[in-house]
Amino acid sequence: MNMLPASLARRGVAAVAFLGVCVLASLSAAGAASAQDKPRIVMLGGPLWDPFFGAMKKGGDDAARDLNVDYQWITGTDPNNFVADYAKLVKQAASQKPAAMVIGNYFPDTLDPIIKEITASGIPVIIQHDGGASWRDIGAISYVGFSARDLGRSVGEREIKAGAKFGLCVNHVPGNTTLDLDCLGYNDAFKAAGGDSKVLTIQFSDASNPTFVSSAIRGALQSDQRIDAIWTIGAVQGVASVEAVKQSGRKIVNASLGLSLGSLEALKNGDLLFIADLQPYLDGYYALLAAYQYVQYKMLPMGQISTGPLMITKDNVDEVLKVNVTYPGVRGAS
Template identity: 35%
Template sequence: MKNLTGLRAGIVAGIVSFFMPTATGLADNHNHDNTIIFVSGPSSEPFFGAIEKGFTLAVEQLGANGEYVAPAGWNDIVQTYTRFVEVAIAREPAAIVIGNFFPESLTPLIQEAREKDIAVVLYNSGRDNWQELGATAFIGEEPFQMGYVAGKAAHKNGVSNGICINQIAANPVLQLRCDGYVAALEEAGGQGDTLILQSEDSNNSQRVRATVRGILLSNPDIDGILTLAAHLGVDAVEAVADADKADVVRVGTIDLSNLALELIREGRMDFAIDQQPFLQGYYGVLLAQQHLDFGLAPTNAMNSGPLLIDSSNVNDVLAVGSRFPGVRGAN
């Protein structure tokens, strides 16, 4: 869950999309009593494309009155996503499905939605306090475990000094992933650290490659990299090659892309940790609709990850992606 130029203008266009049928809006409902608005992440990101596919299938199978809205890219993402949620709440639908990606901005809005008797289902981010905020359910990853499983896999492949590249510092979930990665390495007798990458730079491959290459050349003891997005994993593999360290530095990533999966098959990347975003989109709608229809709500958070993908199962994942493009969050 990556570039948006002139996003301030895009905010206006995105807000207008709430009220007009668009490629990402599945319903133009004038009776909001049963509307479910799903506020997703940037439509340019394959991860969120898988979420949209899950949303779409759930809406079709359930006959739900669902609307899917999303910004185009990552620039000014805190401000933009917050505004999308504000507009969704202002429409007073029956339910909203959102990620609590930026708690400082979004937690008050979740509370506002509940005060207006709007059901809230959280996906992806917000696991720690979804019940305290009055949300109906949470579906998503266990972020510390995502990083911890990555750290275990990295250690198994010989990493003793790794860095975790965090491209969205404002989202505490990403830092928890890095914390898990470092904890697993330290538990195994190694060490790790976090590198903060500006969100605006995360879709600039040349800048990412130059940054990672510089880190590797100035810190020759680093022998492992974990990225928190698949496209950054691809950039990291290229940066390792640029630094002439392909035989020394091991790379893994969180989330999937076809390029990342192919690199795993080729042996140039060790693993990817999958949080199965399709399930987040599908169950986000399902949980909201079942609550609206029957008053049902799970009593515990629902896990969609971590799932380790490495050389032992990557061909199976690629085969699914070939039959059902985008379902695994790869393109």
């Protein structure tokens, strides 16, 4: 299996090993807990129309069941007003004074001040998946996720190895600093190799419309003949990119992020070179586990808990498809 550089991989393995040991202790303790001992933990995540966040929620659901936690998943539902709605939901959840909060910090410009107030009030907060650049600054006790810029750089290097010289990074959540860093890292790789890249921005309200996304990518390909590689940062957008490339008639090195049945089939058929899997199930499971352990025992893994990426290629895609049949939803494929 293909991972990020060894230094990052070692940190991820260490964190996972630590958490794996702690799961056994936590499960034993949780089994003995009475109903009134349940800590209340809320998890705020992304919209469930994206299979990525479905897997993240399932991770949280499974951890809550295993640990006997009073747990609630909260997210917005309106793509046209997601930032404002999500910020309001974070405030409302904090007003209920839960034992701990797990928050996806998707829009730091809006959410950083809110989260800083929450942590200052004494509620422990773990930042999950998005917001890895600022979690310490806003008083969070930990971050579960990945290094966005390193991820983008790794993706770019793989595409360059496949012959690409000019990449297109498709950002479908403008204002989300994680995706901004993804694209910066992607550009880092192309610049270092003597090439270049550009960003195609798609509004979040349009991001779940495959026809719109495909048309936008096809337009980018038509308007810039230099583009010979694409990276979409979501499964829906990845499937849409396959159609765009086919319609363009050009040879494009195409990669994506996040798993769906459509993207996995595209990978198996050779329409995608690889998919970067951030393993959102682990984001949900480990974030809730870490929050629980902190609330109950005041124990906490030191530093960032790395959960990805794992690179899915034609060599291991069949294994992932099999897992998805056996354990639906765990890999985010739907």
